[in-house]
Amino acid sequence: MKLKEGIPRHSQISHWLRKKIEDAEYRPDEKLPSENELATMFDVSRVTIRRALQSLESDSIIYRCQGLGSFVSDNRTPHNLVRLTDFDEDMANAGLIASSVVKEFITVDAPAWLSGILGIGEGTKVIQIDRLRLGNGEPVAFDSTWLPILYGQLLEKEQLQHSTIYKTLEENYNIPIIRGCYRISAELADDQLASELKVDIKSPLLLIDRTTFTIGEKPVYYQKRYYRSDRVMYEMTLERRKDDSSSAADMPLKEFVPVFRS
Numbered sequence: 001m002k003l004k005e006g007i008p009r010h011s012q013i014s015h016w017l018r019k020k021i022e023d024a025e026y027r028p029d030e031k032l033p034s035e036n037e038l039a040t041m042f043d044v045s046r047v048t049i050r051r052a053l054q055s056l057e058s059d060s061i062i063y064r065c066q067g068l069g070s071f072v073s074d075n076r077t078p079h080n081l082v083r084l085t086d087f088d089e090d091m092a093n094a095g096l097i098a099s100s101v102v103k104e105f106i107t108v109d110a111p112a113w114l115s116g117i118l119g120i121g122e123g124t125k126v127i128q129i130d131r132l133r134l135g136n137g138e139p140v141a142f143d144s145t146w147l148p149i150l151y152g153q154l155l156e157k158e159q160l161q162h163s164t165i166y167k168t169l170e171e172n173y174n175i176p177i178i179r180g181c182y183r184i185s186a187e188l189a190d191d192q193l194a195s196e197l198k199v200d201i202k203s204p205l206l207l208i209d210r211t212t213f214t215i216g217e218k219p220v221y222y223q224k225r226y227y228r229s230d231r232v233m234y235e236m237t238l239e240r241r242k243d244d245s246s247s248a249a250d251m252p253l254k255e256f257v258p259v260f261r262s
Contacts, residue, residue: 009044010051017052018061021072032062032070086166087133087141094260096135103196104130105157107149114146117211117222127152131160132196133225135260139197140232143225151175151220165221175214183209184234187226197228204229232260 003012020026033041038049053070056062063073091098108128115122126146133141145165147155154173155165169175187207194201206227212220 003042003044009042010048010055013038013042013044013049013052014055017056021061026072028072030072031068032072034069086164088164088167090258091135091140091260094135094258096140096260097137099134099137100161101132101134102129102157102160103132104128104144105155105160107152108146110146114222118146118148118219120148125149127155129155129160129165135231138231139228140260141225141227142193142196143223145221145223147221148219169214169220175220177212177214177220179213179217181211181213185209186229189226193226197226199228199230206232206234227258232258234258 003009017032026032035046035049039046053062053064057064060073062070064070088098106128107125109123110118110120110126112122114126115124118126120126126148129145129147131143132139133143151169155168159168166177170177185207187205189197189199189201189203189205191201193205194203206229208225208227210223210225212223214220
């Protein structure tokens with residue numbers, strides 16, 4: 001394949017590969033031609049091919065596995081969730097613009113299951129907030145959040161269209177969010193979730209149950225977030241100690257990342 005004069009060869013090759021991927025000629029997780037095959041195809045050195053592939057890898061267009069080759073990355077962008085983050089931070093780290101549509105902002109009586117989680121009496125008034133969460137204007141998740149009145153009264157419906165609970169409490173009221181407990185499971189979309197997330201009824205969803213705490217181990221809120229499973233998955237990296245005394249308790253979580261596809 002002939003390359004044009006006056007334009008860096010590696011740039012032309014990376015553009016050609018990018019176009020093939022965008023046109024779905026190379027599909028997600030499909031292996032690309034080898035460096036030798038590409039070098040022969042374009043009549044260039046392997047050094048030039050490596051530069052072209054490095055450019056695509058830095059843009060998260062492909063990923064490379066040592067000894068196996070280069071593969072299409074399915075437009076997924078990982079970001080760090082080892083530290084506690086909110087939805088806006090997750091979206092920003094994934095290169096997406098976050099926004100929310102507040103569907104409900106109401107006061108309800110806490111049922112027995114919720115009162116135990118929030119450390120309040122059954123029937124105590126709590127604030128329930130239902131939100132559709134968007135990434136670049138497209139549905140990514142739907143969540144329901146319950147807060148004790150102490151914290152819920154500090155929030156406003158309009159404010160949550162463009163901000164988060166974390167940001168509002170930390171920046172406006174100096175209430176730090178210091179810890180979150182997560183539980184990840186699967187759920188099937190009911191009529192409401194299917195409608196909000198634009199998926200078929202009974203489509204598989206990724207459910208994140210989260211309880212968030214402030215100073216003094218006080219629960220700030222309990223949340224159920226339903227992610228579209230075609231838009232997000234989680235990757236985990238664990239570290240094993242090299243000495244013989246390693247055990248399950250000695251393998252700390254080094255990386256825990258939600259990976260979004262655009």
